[in-house]
Amino acid sequence: MHKQIHLPLPLLAILQRLQLLWPSPQPVHPQWFNVIAALLLSVQLNQHFIEQIMARVPGQLSLQLNLFLLLPLLNFLLMWLVSLVGVQKSGFLFLAFVGAVSCYFMDSFGVLMDKSMLQNALETDIAEASGLLSGAMFIKVAGLMILPIFLCWWLPVRSQTTKQKLIHTLVSALIWLVITGSVLANGRAELIPFFRNFRDIKHMALPLAPISAAISVSQHWLKELFPTQLTKIGEDAVLPASAHTGKPRLLILVLGETARADHFQLNGYERATNPQLSQLPVVSFRQVYSCGTATAHSVPCMFSLLDQEHYNADLAKNSENVLDVLQRSGVAVKWLDNNSGCKRVCDRVPSKMLFEDKTNPLCHQGQCQDEILLQALRLELAEPLTQDRVLVIHQLGSHGPEYFRRSTDKQKKFLPECTDKQIQFCDVQTIKNAYDNSLIATDELLANVIRTLQQQHDYQAAMLYISDHGESLGENGTYLHGLPYWMAPQAQTHVPMIWWMSEEFEQKQGLSLDCIRESRDTQLSHDYLFHSLLGSFAVQTQVYQPSLDFLQQCRRRSN
Ligand SMILES: [Zn+2]
Numbered sequence: 001m002h003k004q005i006h007l008p009l010p011l012l013a014i015l016q017r018l019q020l021l022w023p024s025p026q027p028v029h030p031q032w033f034n035v036i037a038a039l040l041l042s043v044q045l046n047q048h049f050i051e052q053i054m055a056r057v058p059g060q061l062s063l064q065l066n067l068f069l070l071l072p073l074l075n076f077l078l079m080w081l082v083s084l085v086g087v088q089k090s091g092f093l094f095l096a097f098v099g100a101v102s103c104y105f106m107d108s109f110g111v112l113m114d115k116s117m118l119q120n121a122l123e124t125d126i127a128e129a130s131g132l133l134s135g136a137m138f139i140k141v142a143g144l145m146i147l148p149i150f151l152c153w154w155l156p157v158r159s160q161t162t163k164q165k166l167i168h169t170l171v172s173a174l175i176w177l178v179i180t181g182s183v184l185a186n187g188r189a190e191l192i193p194f195f196r197n198f199r200d201i202k203h204m205a206l207p208l209a210p211i212s213a214a215i216s217v218s219q220h221w222l223k224e225l226f227p228t229q230l231t232k233i234g235e236d237a238v239l240p241a242s243a244h245t246g247k248p249r250l251l252i253l254v255l256g257e258t259a260r261a262d263h264f265q266l267n268g269y270e271r272a273t274n275p276q277l278s279q280l281p282v283v284s285f286r287q288v289y290s291c292g293t294a295t296a297h298s299v300p301c302m303f304s305l306l307d308q309e310h311y312n313a314d315l316a317k318n319s320e321n322v323l324d325v326l327q328r329s330g331v332a333v334k335w336l337d338n339n340s341g342c343k344r345v346c347d348r349v350p351s352k353m354l355f356e357d358k359t360n361p362l363c364h365q366g367q368c369q370d371e372i373l374l375q376a377l378r379l380e381l382a383e384p385l386t387q388d389r390v391l392v393i394h395q396l397g398s399h400g401p402e403y404f405r406r407s408t409d410k411q412k413k414f415l416p417e418c419t420d421k422q423i424q425f426c427d428v429q430t431i432k433n434a435y436d437n438s439l440i441a442t443d444e445l446l447a448n449v450i451r452t453l454q455q456q457h458d459y460q461a462a463m464l465y466i467s468d469h470g471e472s473l474g475e476n477g478t479y480l481h482g483l484p485y486w487m488a489p490q491a492q493t494h495v496p497m498i499w500w501m502s503e504e505f506e507q508k509q510g511l512s513l514d515c516i517r518e519s520r521d522t523q524l525s526h527d528y529l530f531h532s533l534l535g536s537f538a539v540q541t542q543v544y545q546p547s548l549d550f551l552q553q554c555r556r557r558s559n
Helices: 009-021 030-045 047-056 061-084 088-109 115-123 126-132 135-154 162-197 199-203 208-225 295-303 313-317 322-329 371-381 428-455 503-508 513-518 527-536
Strands: 249-256 283-289 332-337 351-353 389-394 460-467 494-501
Touching (some): 030 061, 030 135, 047 061, 047 088, 061 088, 199 208, 249 428, 371 428, 428 494, 460 503, 494 503
Parallel strands (some): 249 460
Antiparallel strands (some): 283 494
């Protein structure tokens, strides 16, 4: 007889009765047990998940099929892991139990099994918790546990030698990789936008969702238990007296969103996406590459002293960045955000999250038109400082998939636009139209920033615009961004960068506009931002590398 689990007597009696009806078969291969267990978990616990998919993408059979295949594949991975550590059946029962409890809460209270839900649940006191525990919960969970317990009881698993176990585990992992890889490769064009549009859906897959939430919560606790110290950089940073040349300097750094270089008219794009900037004395750098393919990677990376090759999210998060160095040297730094926050880059400098403004008519449902940045900028400049100053304005730019929401009716020069969240169902030309209109909105914003700077007389002013990453617009069936860098198309990594400065800034900083213009085809990257910002204010510090300052070769500074 195979190994049994100790069970309460009445349950034992039921199971023995069942076993008389269905006698146990021959022991199965451990990996077959994993397959059966994964299928059972997927079918039994995921009624809600399946219903939601059917409701959100009705009639999209290939997408539905891919999603329904991914669920048991991922549940198999969980089973593979528990059997790897030698707790196959008890691990399976644990997964079934966690899934059953989550299923009860999802069905009864409509909650999602995400990190914040789990954190709330763990921080709930006994009184609140006992209010949630009920007879109904007991019945639901017990009902969902019958089949898993029966399966463990009824189905014996073949024992293996260590060598067999090792080889079979590896082979099953390989088969899993091939199947999962082909499902992902085959369904990529539909799956990526689906998970972007319906971010909540992954928190409905059981028992995956509560397990991944538990991992996130424990990671969070570990970090709180062992806080890492902030690494200071550029502690020697100073502004030398010779750097003060009359009026204080003001640099507006416009941090773009999802703008791709090859759709800028200034870089040779055939459409008029820069109708206003084309009329202004700007320099558009045409060979600039991003650090990452997503905001959360690129933004911390570009402000960090780490270059793209050595960038590491944890290292960057626990280290000061160029804004800290500027602030330490005496430059007043402020961050104005209309994106989704500054990804911890502005943690130690003053900041304003403009998208939180619920009363501004430019805002709807937590998203605001980028014009709100211009309002905020003008408000900031109304109070002149005697210090040098950097204002970062973080755009919503061309954030997808709803590009059509990023331009006003007046800015919509290319029609018709794709207005479907599921952009893969739009004609590629309508996606391009909506996207290019969003670039016209950015063009207008940048032109307005420049005009605002031209009209103020308190500073020597300059503006630098740079996008965080590009965007795929349906080329080869790829949409949006965020692909791993090594496989990302140039559309996602080739970004626009634009420089403008007042004549006063040019003269007093010893720069030459002609020289800068001539260098517009230099190969540049996000790695240059850190040092170019320091160079613009002539900050003296050992961390400054002139070779990574794109203005350095056009500067005739005496110090
Ligand atoms: Zn971004």
